[in-house]
Amino acid sequence: MKWRAVVLTTGLVLGLAAAPAQAGQPDEGEAVIVDSTRHGGRTLALTFDDGPNPVDTPRLLDVLRKHHVKAVFCLWGDFVDEHPKLVRAIVAGGHKLCNHTMHHDNMGTWTPEQIKADLEETNAAIHRAVPGVPIKYFRAPYGSWGQTPQVAAELGMTSIGWRLVISDWEPPGTDELVRRVMEGVTEGAVVLMHDGPNDRGQTVDAVDQVIPRLRADGWRFDLPARR
């Protein structure tokens, strides 16, 4: 128990969390960054950041529904406030929610108090859109984790990283995105893609193509593990 207070101030939390063998059993406040699926093996988890976006999120939801895939949406609080209906559509589609902070700030140097205030504000925005919906995951903008995993854990959220990123924020063409997924996927990978904040049409098209191809290769779609 005591070391947790220490790691809060030293920022060594990730180093400690990387040695789960020492932990023995899961600890309530343990700040792990998960980058693997619940079931492992030939599975992957699709995660979409920086939405909701009024153009691409509805299209993406249609694609995921068509293929019967559930994903995780890491929501940007400002856009949650702008598009609460889209948050309701995401939840109605059976997908899981992830807190991606209120304004997409780099929190690498923020104090736990500052982080907590932002994450709670973001969860409140999501709950204004969908009262009571579970928010099980957190992802730090820019992968700049700082002390966020510890705070997220205290708020009951698992921090999710990724094992595959396809750099779709600089759209290289749908075919190239498809190639990056098919060649980059590894067993149990959490995959990072984007449905916002601006045009992500290529990502949606790529998702539509890779799902049946991955399934044909024996892959199954899973969710990220929870610590």
Ligand SMILES: [Zn+2]
């Ligand atoms: Zn982001």
